[in-house]
Amino acid sequence: MKPTIGIEVHVELKSMAKVFSLSKNNFNDEENTNINVIDLGYPGVLPRLNKGVIDDALKACLALNFNINRLMHFDRKNYFYPDLPKGYQITQQDTPIGYDGYVEIENKKIYLERMHIEEDTCKSLHTTDTLLNFNRAGVPLLEIVTKPCISSGKEAVEYLEKLRETLLYLGISDVKIEEGSMRCDVNVSVSDTDELGTKVEVKNIGSISNVGVAIDYEIQRQEELLANGEVIIEQTRRFDDKTKTTILMRYKETGNDYRYFPEPDIPYVYIDDEWIEQIKKEMPVLTDELKDKYIKLGINNNNIKTIIANKEICNFFETVVDDVNPNIAANLLTGDILSYLNKHFIKLEESKLTKDNFIKLVELLDKKTISSKQCKEVINILLDTGKDVLDIVKENKMEQISDNSLVLDIVTKVINANPDSVKDFKEGKDRAVKYLMGQVMKESKGQVNPGLANQVLIEELKKL
Amino acid sequence: MRYLDLDIKTINEKLKTKEIKPIDLVNEAFKRIEETDLNCFITLNKEEAIKQALELEKKEVDNILFGIPIAIKDNIITKSLKTTAASHILDDFIPVYDATVISKIKEKNMIIIGKTNMDEFAMGSTGETSYFGNTLNPWDKSLVPGGSSSGSASCVAARITPLSLGTDTGGSIRQPSSFCGLVGLKPTYGRVSRYGIIAFASSLDQVGPITRNVYENALLLNVISGYDKNDLTSSKEQVKDYTSLIGQDISNLKIAVPNYYMSDTIDKTVRQAVLNVIDLLKEKGCQIDYIDIDYLEYAIPLYQVIALGEASSNLARYDGVRYGLKVDNFKNIDELYKNTRTEGFGNEVKRRIMIGSYILSGENANIYYYKALKVRKAMTDSFKECLAKYDLIIGPTNTDVAYKLGTKQDDALKSFYDDLLTIPVNMAGLPALSLPVGFKNKLPIGMHIIGNYFEEDKIYQLASFIEKELNLDLNIKEVK
Numbered sequence: 001m002k003p004t005i006g007i008e009v010h011v012e013l014k015s016m017a018k019v020f021s022l023s024k025n026n027f028n029d030e031e032n033t034n035i036n037v038i039d040l041g042y043p044g045v046l047p048r049l050n051k052g053v054i055d056d057a058l059k060a061c062l063a064l065n066f067n068i069n070r071l072m073h074f075d076r077k078n079y080f081y082p083d084l085p086k087g088y089q090i091t092q093q094d095t096p097i098g099y100d101g102y103v104e105i106e107n108k109k110i111y112l113e114r115m116h117i118e119e120d121t122c123k124s125l126h127t128t129d130t131l132l133n134f135n136r137a138g139v140p141l142l143e144i145v146t147k148p149c150i151s152s153g154k155e156a157v158e159y160l161e162k163l164r165e166t167l168l169y170l171g172i173s174d175v176k177i178e179e180g181s182m183r184c185d186v187n188v189s190v191s192d193t194d195e196l197g198t199k200v201e202v203k204n205i206g207s208i209s210n211v212g213v214a215i216d217y218e219i220q221r222q223e224e225l226l227a228n229g230e231v232i233i234e235q236t237r238r239f240d241d242k243t244k245t246t247i248l249m250r251y252k253e254t255g256n257d258y259r260y261f262p263e264p265d266i267p268y269v270y271i272d273d274e275w276i277e278q279i280k281k282e283m284p285v286l287t288d289e290l291k292d293k294y295i296k297l298g299i300n301n302n303n304i305k306t307i308i309a310n311k312e313i314c315n316f317f318e319t320v321v322d323d324v325n326p327n328i329a330a331n332l333l334t335g336d337i338l339s340y341l342n343k344h345f346i347k348l349e350e351s352k353l354t355k356d357n358f359i360k361l362v363e364l365l366d367k368k369t370i371s372s373k374q375c376k377e378v379i380n381i382l383l384d385t386g387k388d389v390l391d392i393v394k395e396n397k398m399e400q401i402s403d404n405s406l407v408l409d410i411v412t413k414v415i416n417a418n419p420d421s422v423k424d425f426k427e428g429k430d431r432a433v434k435y436l437m438g439q440v441m442k443e444s445k446g447q448v449n450p451g452l453a454n455q456v457l458i459e460e461l462k463k464l
Numbered sequence: 465m466r467y468l469d470l471d472i473k474t475i476n477e478k479l480k481t482k483e484i485k486p487i488d489l490v491n492e493a494f495k496r497i498e499e500t501d502l503n504c505f506i507t508l509n510k511e512e513a514i515k516q517a518l519e520l521e522k523k524e525v526d527n528i529l530f531g532i533p534i535a536i537k538d539n540i541i542t543k544s545l546k547t548t549a550a551s552h553i554l555d556d557f558i559p560v561y562d563a564t565v566i567s568k569i570k571e572k573n574m575i576i577i578g579k580t581n582m583d584e585f586a587m588g589s590t591g592e593t594s595y596f597g598n599t600l601n602p603w604d605k606s607l608v609p610g611g612s613s614s615g616s617a618s619c620v621a622a623r624i625t626p627l628s629l630g631t632d633t634g635g636s637i638r639q640p641s642s643f644c645g646l647v648g649l650k651p652t653y654g655r656v657s658r659y660g661i662i663a664f665a666s667s668l669d670q671v672g673p674i675t676r677n678v679y680e681n682a683l684l685l686n687v688i689s690g691y692d693k694n695d696l697t698s699s700k701e702q703v704k705d706y707t708s709l710i711g712q713d714i715s716n717l718k719i720a721v722p723n724y725y726m727s728d729t730i731d732k733t734v735r736q737a738v739l740n741v742i743d744l745l746k747e748k749g750c751q752i753d754y755i756d757i758d759y760l761e762y763a764i765p766l767y768q769v770i771a772l773g774e775a776s777s778n779l780a781r782y783d784g785v786r787y788g789l790k791v792d793n794f795k796n797i798d799e800l801y802k803n804t805r806t807e808g809f810g811n812e813v814k815r816r817i818m819i820g821s822y823i824l825s826g827e828n829a830n831i832y833y834y835k836a837l838k839v840r841k842a843m844t845d846s847f848k849e850c851l852a853k854y855d856l857i858i859g860p861t862n863t864d865v866a867y868k869l870g871t872k873q874d875d876a877l878k879s880f881y882d883d884l885l886t887i888p889v890n891m892a893g894l895p896a897l898s899l900p901v902g903f904k905n906k907l908p909i910g911m912h913i914i915g916n917y918f919e920e921d922k923i924y925q926l927a928s929f930i931e932k933e934l935n936l937d938l939n940i941k942e943v944k
Contacts (some may be wrong), residue, residue: 037561041781043554044541044563044660046695078777078824080801087780132785259824261833264666264774266696 066098553808563660580615610640635886642910725859776820
């Protein structure tokens with residue numbers, strides 16, 4: 001049996017203003033504060049058109065390899081719902097800004113049918129009454145629809161992660177599925193013949209990994225039904241996070257009739273070459289390019305994944321990568337620094353790490369002036385206080401002793417103080433070296449360069 | 465002394481010399497409203513108008529329309545002044561903002577006397593679909609004043625205010641102007657901002673001036689015209705001084721007369737009045753040719769598809785959720801919608817919403833709506849072709865003069881036929897004016913002058929010439 005999967009994604013753009021009015025685009029402010037007569041659908045109002053939203057959509061078009069509809073317009077999608085102030089949604093039915101795009105995941109291209117601009121509805125809050133928060137009404141959305149070319153939950157997850165990553169790096173959306181700035185609906189059908197099976201839509205999936213879970217569950221469920229000779233009816237289901245299953249919401253009513261027609265209040269928009277060239281100039285570096293670069297720098301795969309997955313880490317990394325040893329820098333950022341941030345629930349930009357300090361730190365480590373153990377300590381102090389790295393190292397007497405004669409002094413002192421261990425060494429007992437090294441470290445208060453000390457110690461012992 | 469019978473230039477002089485004050489005009493206007501009893505207002509702005517008039521006494525008379533009373537059609541949004549679109553569903557609606565045209569009028573210190581009666585949501589051509597009862601025609605109270613800008617025409621004809629604003633989707637300024645012996649202009653689509661106009665059919669609606677004479681019409685167009693960032697369909701084409709060609713020689717104008725506009729469908733007396741004008745123009749040296757414009761005969765079906773399709777969507781927002789009428793008897797959201805809209809909308813509005821919804825439903829959208837857009841484009845192209853060769857197009861505004869109240873109420877289709885000659889102009893987005901050119905049984909006949917895009921000045925040039933030559937007495941001796 002063959003499964004066919006298509007995915008519809010809605011992402012909220014983080015433009016300054018809403019798409020068809022000048023209200024601030026911020027759902028999270030106090031309820032019903034970012035609203036005006038246009039968002040409320042008052043009599044007599046007309047939409048404006050936020051050019052920045054088209055710019056953002058064009059960036060997405062370029063990143064997702066879409067063809068661009070040069071002469072595009074908006075359409076009205078008519079239906080009644082309390083969260084829809086005008087009784088219609090302004091969307092793009094006939095001329096989506098992007099068509100026939102694709103996204104590359106591992107070993108496969110996911111083909112995209114279309115991407116269009118539309119406005120979000122307001123948010124219903126169901127208590128004893130239904131309350132409406134119009135902060136969300138008119139927030140710009142991009143709807144991105146794949147062709148039915150996905151064949152497993154795993155592929156779906158890969159696609160969504162790639163899509164999320166791309167939009168994040170474009171800087172046009174927060175793409176947080178948990179907060180609703182990215183929403184995924186999937187269509188799954190299974191067929192035991194050459195023809196496509198009956199479409200089942202699954203909504204309300206709260207995370208990318210759950211999209212994979214929902215799809216695999218749905219494939220299995222439908223396969224079992226078909227194996228039992230049952231007929232699948234077109235329906236909408238929702239994903240239940242607790243049981244990791246899908247639950248029937250409703251059977252599809254015969255053809256929802258949205259009475260689409262061209263929005264007469266917004267003239268056609270012509271996207272000329274000049275506009276597209278301008279957008280190309282504004283395009284940031286995207287993840288595929290970054291990955292290639294990091295591989296060439298010899299950074300290990302795990303670190304690359306972590307850096308890419310944490311955009312702010314990546315942004316920071318990009319500012320220093322040319323100035324320092326990239327491997328050490330990558331290790332520090334994805335290791336101790338990231339765990340400090342996670343532990344304290346802060347973002348990199350909220351921490352006290354500066355580019356300057358970070359570069360000094362990497363250099364100290366690169367020159368082995370401090371040990372990696374000490375480095376961890378420095379990072380904690382650095383992120384707590386923001387003090388200069390060199391001061392931290394000095395104040396805490398962390399500078400490694402790498403001066404040969406100084407090391408020799410300490411080693412000689414330790415050898416002289418421990419004749420028994422020297423005897424043990426001569427009798428071939430390896431642990432004697434370990435013990436003596438410990439004494440060297442102790443004597444130097446941990447400041448001696450361990451590699452160098454070890455080398456000098458063995459040399460000196462051999463001389464005896 | 466009846467100051468409101470004077471032309472605006474004279475009133476302006478008297479205001480400047482302080483022979484009269486704005487309050488004198490305001491008081492006279494309200495006195496005439498009571499005297500005439502035409503039901504041409506839904507809401508009076510008496511308190512505010514008096515207050516404003518008194519405040520204006522402290523200000524310098526800085527423009528020709530300063531202190532002039534004006535009436536506003538009640539589908540134009542006025543801040544803090546009830547705006548109903550003559551519908552029960554908005555009969556208590558007090559807006560929080562001003563339409564762009566209202567802001568412009570206020571900038572000129574014109575005084576809004578009140579909001580005029582109209583067909584509900586501008587749907588009708590007699591004034592009879594108003595929730596607030598029909599408006600009367602001051603020429604004869606047993607007749608319709610025309611519509612949908614019924615009150616805006618009636619009040620200027622009765623000389624309550626020298627000018628008013630109407631809106632025109634298929635003839636709603638020109639037809640009542642014609643029936644009431646007035647000058648009414650539908651500007652080029654995009655010349656005047658639609659921001660704050662309660663939408664009926666967005667691709668056709670346009671605000672325009674209704675006045676007693678051509679010059680004053682141009683004065684008001686000067687005020688309300690211009691690009692508005694709040695209306696993406698408004699034009700950046702530069703605003704002209706629309707009075708500038710008035711009085712200029714017209715002898716080299718090339719004028720077209722569509723055969724369709726002079727067919728047997730048009731009343732003979734009406735046609736004769738237009739023919740008289742044609743003779744006059746020929747005499748003056750104008751080139752006049754009879755021509756054909758394609759697809760004119762489809763104007764009414766086009767209107768029913770495009771205007772009603774758009775209307776069905778534009779009126780969806782009146783759902784009882786955020787403003788306007790909200791019924792108490794509902795158990796769920798569907799009942800709230802259904803019961804509110806059942807109670808709030810009148811029959812004509814319901815009929816049009818139903819037709820419009822049907823036309824846009826499923827496959828019908830292709831069969832009707834998208835096909836209509838193609839025909840509309842073809843008709844527009846034909847107009848453009850004609851106007852590439854001619855300066856202006858003329859013909860009658862309507863098929864006949866004003867008729868008895870109640871005659872067309874039972875025939876949903878028949879009332880559309882009033883707009884037979886006016887609808888094509890909206891479809892093409894062209895400017896057009898109705899000018900009184902004669903009488904039939906003592907009732908005024910309107911002539912249509914259609915111009916090229918943004919050439920309202922040229923329309924006024926011809927209209928003022930004809931107005932001067934005919935020199936008709938359009939003052940109503942006694943409203944009865």
